[in-house]
Amino acid sequence: MxxxxxxxxxxxxxxxxxxxxxxxxxxxxxxxxxxxxxxxxxxxxxxxxxxxxxxxxxxxxxxxxxxxxxxxxxxxxxxxxxxxxxxxxxxxxxxxxxxxxxxxxxxxxxxxxxxxxxxxxxxxxxxxxxxxxxxxxxxxxxxxxxxxxxxxxxxxxxxxxxxxxxxxxxxxxxxxxMLLPDNVQEGDVLMGLKSSGIHSNGFSLVRKLFFKDHQWTLQDQLPSGKLLIDELLAPTKIYVEDMMPLLSKQLVQSVAHITGGGFYENLPRMLPAGLCAQVELSSWEIPEIFRIMQSLGAISTREMFHIFNMGMGLIFAIRPEDEAKVLEELPAATRIGQVIKASDEHVQLLNKGESI
CATH class of the missing domain: 3.30.1330.10 (PurM-like, N-terminal domain)
Known part of the structure; x- marks a missing residue:
């Protein structure tokens, strides 16, 4: 009706x-x-x-x-x-x-x-x-x-x-x-905004890991003391208010919303051909819920980044010379990588400088 x-x-x-x-x-x-x-x-x-x-x-x-x-x-x-x-x-x-x-x-x-x-x-x-x-x-x-x-x-x-x-x-x-992939250049800086948790993707796997494979209950506590159901139902973060000042001042070149497909599917959507998103994983702490799921399923780090946002819900490219202005407008943003030339890949994950 x-x-x-x-x-x-x-x-x-x-x-x-x-x-x-x-x-x-x-x-x-x-x-x-x-x-x-x-x-x-x-x-x-x-x-x-x-x-x-x-x-x-x-x-x-x-x-x-x-x-x-x-x-x-x-x-x-x-x-x-x-x-x-x-x-x-x-x-x-x-x-x-x-x-x-x-x-x-x-x-x-x-x-x-x-x-x-x-x-x-x-x-x-x-x-x-x-x-x-x-x-x-x-x-x-x-x-x-x-x-x-x-x-x-x-x-x-x-x-x-x-x-x-x-x-x-x-x-x-x-x-x-308009934010288009062609705006991005080699040497641009990748900035990230943290997620509020799993957001709204990958829950078929989430439910399998916790409830089918390991018989957790909704009221079980995580090591942090947080109830599992509170963590799983944490609402997806809305980034509009965060990004408004940056967009109004034209400080952003391109954006990737990290949803289904994780980093490997969504970061290429913000890049032109021939460029690669090089991401340093040590630049932020992976939230507890992702580390627990990775352990429960014995899932590789690479595969986790194929599925989940891993704590970064929105990633955007800026010119290197604008980094200070961006951080002044949005202190919550974190520098997580850079854009490099690459002919054979669109995403490169590094852990303390070593490719994974």
């Missing part, structure tokens, strides 16, 4: 539809619960209210000479199964927003608006509110408006407590400020 707010006050729903497993009244309650969360994301460019057939967003005030719209869509993957199992729904919406907005950010675009698609087996207004509250929080962090969405109750496709969520975002960048 669409996220509409104009149902009749005394609407009791369709008894025939309810017998088929779809509860319209609960759907209206869920929409009512969403309103206050969606209101947090409002921007003056939003021209529509919840309940229309489409979300309206004005581009009239974009202060760009040649604006280019950049779109992105993604979901959360099997991380959702852990949210279902633990009945903790408040962060999974942040993940959905993050996976989309970080991608458009990698093109140099600032996110403008977001829409979500939420499919459930049974319409539980409280669960839906928690999920959408997370979506709204992600939009607040990304400085974009949540202008619409869809909540679909599909009892024959999902079990009662199952759900899935996907999202779609649109951002904008001035054509002259």
């Amino acid at each position: 669409a996220n509409k707010s104009n149902a009749p006050k005394n609407e009791q729903g369709s008894s025939a539809y309810q017998k088929a497993g779809v509860d319209l009244v609960s759907g209206y309650e869920a929409v009512s619960r969403m309103k206050k969360h969606i209101a947090r994301t409002h921007r003056p460019e939003v021209l529509s209210e919840l309940g229309g057939f489409g979300g309206l967003f004005s581009l009239a005030n974009l202060q760009m000479d040649d604006p280019i719209l950049v779109s992105g869509t993604d979901g959360v993957g099997t991380k959702i199964l852990l949210a279902q199992q633990s009945k903790r729904y408040h962060t999974i919406g942040i993940d959905c927003v993050a996976m989309c907005v970080n991608d458009v950010l990698a093109q140099g675009a600032f996110p403008l608006f977001f829409l979500d698609y939420l499919a459930v087996g049974k319409n539980s207004p409280q669960m839906i509110e928690e999920i959408v509250a997370g979506v709204a929080e992600g939009c607040v962090q990304a400085h974009c408006a949540l202008i619409g969405g869809e909540t679909a109750e599909m009892p024959d496709l999902y079990h009662a407590e199952e759900f899935d969520i996907a999202g779609f975002t649109v951002g904008a960048v001035d054509r002259q400020q």
